Amino acid sequence: xxxxxxxxAGLLVCxxxxxxxxxxxxxxxxTGVGFQTLSIHDRVNDVAMPGLVFYPSLRASGDTxxxxxxxxxxxxxxxxxxxxxxxxxxxxxxxxxxxxHDLATYLASxxxxxxxxxxPGDNFHDQTxxxxxxxxGGRPIQVAETIDALLTSPSWKVLIDPDRxxxxxxxxxxxxxxxxxxxxxxxxxxxxxxxxxxxxxxxxDVTRRLFASAARRGQTDIDVAxxxxxxxxxxxxxxDPRVKAAFVMAPQSIAFDAAGAAAVDRPVYLxxxxxxxxxIPSENAEHLAPLLHTLAGKTMVPKADHWVFLAPCSPELARxxxxxxxDPQGVDRRQVHARILxxxxxxxxxxxxxxx
Numbered sequence: 001x002x003x004x005x006x007x008x009a010g011l012l013v014c015x016x017x018x019x020x021x022x023x024x025x026x027x028x029x030x031t032g033v034g035f036q037t038l039s040i041h042d043r044v045n046d047v048a049m050p051g052l053v054f055y056p057s058l059r060a061s062g063d064t065x066x067x068x069x070x071x072x073x074x075x076x077x078x079x080x081x082x083x084x085x086x087x088x089x090x091x092x093x094x095x096x097x098x099x100x101h102d103l104a105t106y107l108a109s110x111x112x113x114x115x116x117x118x119x120p121g122d123n124f125h126d127q128t129x130x131x132x133x134x135x136x137g138g139r140p141i142q143v144a145e146t147i148d149a150l151l152t153s154p155s156w157k158v159l160i161d162p163d164r165x166x167x168x169x170x171x172x173x174x175x176x177x178x179x180x181x182x183x184x185x186x187x188x189x190x191x192x193x194x195x196x197x198x199x200x201x202x203x204x205d206v207t208r209r210l211f212a213s214a215a216r217r218g219q220t221d222i223d224v225a226x227x228x229x230x231x232x233x234x235x236x237x238x239x240d241p242r243v244k245a246a247f248v249m250a251p252q253s254i255a256f257d258a259a260g261a262a263a264v265d266r267p268v269y270l271x272x273x274x275x276x277x278x279x280i281p282s283e284n285a286e287h288l289a290p291l292l293h294t295l296a297g298k299t300m301v302p303k304a305d306h307w308v309f310l311a312p313c314s315p316e317l318a319r320x321x322x323x324x325x326x327d328p329q330g331v332d333r334r335q336v337h338a339r340i341l342x343x344x345x346x347x348x349x350x351x352x353x354x355x356x
Contacts, residue, residue, distance in 0.1 A: 033055070034108075035052050051118060052116045053113060055084070056079070073101075086161070086166070087247075088117070089103060091116070091170060093171060099311060110345055121135050136185070147243075170250060171251065173249075175251055182239045183256050186260055210224060254283055269295075296347065
């Protein structure tokens with residue numbers, strides 16, 4: 001039950017585990033970047049789901065301000081002609097479609113079309129669905145709906161290669177991305193986890209409220225987990241065969257046992273933070289890594305905490321959300337992101353067979 005706060009089979013890359021000094025920066029952008037808004041119908045909640053699509057443009061990019069975000073892209077710039085690979089980015093619990101704008105614009109500047117979405121019931125202004133089937137099973141369906149929307153759009157389908165699609169995700173978005181490439185969760189694992197870590201309020205507070213409410217109806221914790229398991233699958237299979245690779249950052253992985261992780265059949269690159277206090281590495285990324293038969297690479301960010309994977313904050317956002325914009329001493333988020341962006345580009349080029 002991915003219950004924590006937040007304000008994302010094929011040719012494998014060489015398997016490697018890195019503990020970095022953050023030495024080299026990302027490559028210089030090759031083109032300008034444009035972006036447009038998206039409105040996607042979500043059948044899980046029967047609502048219009050907002051999102052953004054970023055794309056390469058021959059027009060030089062400006063710096064666009066949207067709320068507290070400074071985005072290195074120009075609204076409605078002309079799209080560079082050609083057939084492009086695509087990546088969809090899924091945000092974490094309580095996030096937004098702009099939380100990873102630097103990853104989106106970086107990939108777009110190197111020839112990718114990148115879609116972001118805002119998950120209904122699990123975003124910065126509405127978290128009423130967190131812990132319920134419409135989020136636990138709905139998130140990967142919403143990624144598929146985003147792909148559907150672009151591949152059926154008269155203006156976008158002629159620009160996207162349907163055989164070269166990837167997914168990226170952070171935190172709950174990492175959980176989402178893993179399910180998109182085949183992972184199968186077991187929600188009863190949260191029962192054991194929350195008994196082991198009773199002080200983990202980020203993950204377990206909502207879990208306990210759900211279990212307490214069920215107990216008043218005469219249901220056990222196991223009953224609740226089984227019902228959640230069943231109801232989360234009501235919208236169909238969560239794996240999407242169109243997606244060929246997943247780049248996951250600090251993924252919520254408590255729900256995946258050996259069998260559930262082994263069901264992943266496409267390349268995965270795993271990033272995590274050494275001192276993540278929201279998603280304990282030993283129970284999440286470090287638990288997951290040896291279970292993934294298709295692990296293409298693994299990188300641990302030294303000293304960092306959970307929020308390091310969000311885009312570096314503007315001064316406005318830092319004032320509004322100090323917790324998610326702050327990093328431990330010795331961690332430079334911009335330098336960390338320079339490496340993340342370069343690694344994501346390299347991973348998707350290799351796994352989606354994109355020639356630089």
